[in-house]
Amino acid sequence: MKTTPNKSAFIPKMYCNLFGHNFKVTKQVTYHVKEYTCSHCKKQLTTNSNGNLTELTPKFKEINAILERIHHSRMERRQRQHIAPSLY
Numbered sequence: 001m002k003t004t005p006n007k008s009a010f011i012p013k014m015y016c017n018l019f020g021h022n023f024k025v026t027k028q029v030t031y032h033v034k035e036y037t038c039s040h041c042k043k044q045l046t047t048n049s050n051g052n053l054t055e056l057t058p059k060f061k062e063i064n065a066i067l068e069r070i071h072h073s074r075m076e077r078r079q080r081q082h083i084a085p086s087l088y
């Protein structure tokens with residue numbers, strides 16, 4: 001049987017259809033919201049406001065970017081508060 005390397009591009013999707021996706025966390029947006037990417041077919045998911053997983057559409061990317069900014073600015077403020085007492 002001949003092997004055709006060019007066809008290997010089709011295997012990830014087939015693999016996911018057979019065995020299901022293999023999602024890995026690619027971004028921690030907030031404590032509760034994460035972005036996931038399937039290591040086989042690169043399909044992206046995110047946590048929505050109900051805590052369920054949903055496809056990472058451009059709309060959700062936008063929402064996550066805003067959430068991330070809020071989350072980071074909160075953490076920064078907390079860190080600053082933590083550091084401040086040692087300055088006096």
Ligand SMILES: [Zn+2]
Pocket residue numbers: 012016020021022038039040041042043
């Ligand atoms: Zn997949």
